[in-house]
Amino acid sequence: MNVEFINPFLSATIGVLKTMAFTEVQAGKPFLKKDKISRGDVSGVVGITGPPNGSMSLTFSKDCIVEIVSNMLGETFQEVNDDIKDAVGELSNMISGTARNDLGNKGYSFKTSIPTVVSGPSHEIRHMCKAPTIAIPFNTKAGPFVVEISFENGAPTGG
């Protein structure tokens, strides 16, 4: 997959969490994800309209997201409740929007949908297309999370 296309999502994730949640994150090695089962407890999914069409998702472990949202809102959270789900939606919105800006500056034109949030043990993430999903694992002091990106016909190869 075109690195030029993955990097905006990676840097958007790092930047948004640092600025809005005062959370430092470390990116791991991207991998090809072949199933729909989430690698965490709560996910935000954003549809992306191009061409090419695709989607991105953020999946957080419970410990990770309660720490992030506690930092964001200055309140202490313990469980994945409605406030946490709303925050996951907003984080998905900000990260996809920031990546879209970056791609827009490189000549790509995308629209992003309003995020949907899914939660529960082993919940499924339904990407908008059947193309392979690239997953980027991240780690924080409070636990891991994963960003997934999937685009029809792979990523675009030029701007």
Next chain:
Amino acid sequence: MKPQLNLSMKILVVDDFATMRKIVRNILKQIGFTNIVEADDGANALSVIKQEKIDFVVTDWNMPNMTGLELLKNIRATETAKDLPVLMVTAEGLAENVVDAVKAGVDNYIVKPFTAETVQEKIEQILAKRSANS
């Protein structure tokens, strides 16, 4: 010179996400503002604006039903509210969006993610410009 902020001015925060309303509210409180009200969509925002004396609006761009841009156009078309300062918050700083917002009369905009310092700076810029033009 920085304008003296009127910390008692009534600020309306509009966003469909409670999280972002809370973040903006926390930042405004951190700056020192004490009179903050919220609306979770454009229609409710217009209702608040018509019922209460609002001094400043901070609105999200990307909202269902009525976007921030549509809310802005409605504010500018409302005789009693047309001069309200409006700060737009957007996840997408795309040039065409900015042009649309400027044409519709936005005072300034912030691209997410943002810091408390950026919010304060934008509010000060808007009020300074308004003050210079009055």
